Amino acid sequence: MDKAIASGLKIYDLDIRIDNLAEILGMGGPWTCSLYLQDRLISHSCMLNNFLADKACEKVFFVKYHCPTNRRVDIYFTLNYLVPTKREIYQSNTRFNALYLDKFLDEENTEIVNAFHNNSSKRGIFNVGKESFELSN
Numbered sequence: 001m002d003k004a005i006a007s008g009l010k011i012y013d014l015d016i017r018i019d020n021l022a023e024i025l026g027m028g029g030p031w032t033c034s035l036y037l038q039d040r041l042i043s044h045s046c047m048l049n050n051f052l053a054d055k056a057c058e059k060v061f062f063v064k065y066h067c068p069t070n071r072r073v074d075i076y077f078t079l080n081y082l083v084p085t086k087r088e089i090y091q092s093n094t095r096f097n098a099l100y101l102d103k104f105l106d107e108e109n110t111e112i113v114n115a116f117h118n119n120s121s122k123r124g125i126f127n128v129g130k131e132s133f134e135l136s137n
Contacts, residue, residue: 014060014084021048024065024075030116032065035082042082043089052101052110059083061110061128063099064091079112079126080136090133094126 020034031048034041047063060082067075076095082088100113100120108129114122 016051016060018046018048020044024067035062037082037084037087040087042087043080046080047077047099047116050101052104054104058085061101063101066095079128079131081133089136091136093132093134 015038017036017039018033019036022032024030024032032045033048034044035046036042043062043064045065045067047065050063052061053059062080062082064078064080065075066078076097077099078095079092079099079101081090083090096112096114098113098115100115100118102111102113102118102123104110105125109125109127112124112126113120114124
């Protein structure tokens with residue numbers, strides 16, 4: 001599995017574009033963006049520079065920022081993935097206070113960080129295969 005970095009992404013044969021950069025939390029980051037596949041909007045409020053894709057590009061994983069009341073007291077993050085061939089997006093039922101996708105360990109497990117970057121010791125393993133995801137688009 002490979003890591004992709006945003007800036008007019010080319011993930012395998014997919015043309016992924018980012019737009020609408022916005023800073024959250026007012027601390028010089030983290031940053032969110034809108035994610036497009038070709039010219040179709042996939043999702044708003046995606047965490048910038050935090051995308052993982054499997055080698056067959058059957059799924060592109062990303063982190064989404066949620067702020068339901070715009071008061072920043074109830075923010076949370078979810079693990080989401082895009083199925084490019086179907087243009088469907090799925091969202092995890094698990095909510096995180098902070099989340100960074102570091103790398104895939106195998107087909108079902110990813111190393112995650114309870115932070116907005118990978119320079120933290122607050123690491124864990126998240127089993128994507130056991131997580132419950134719901135269609136979100």
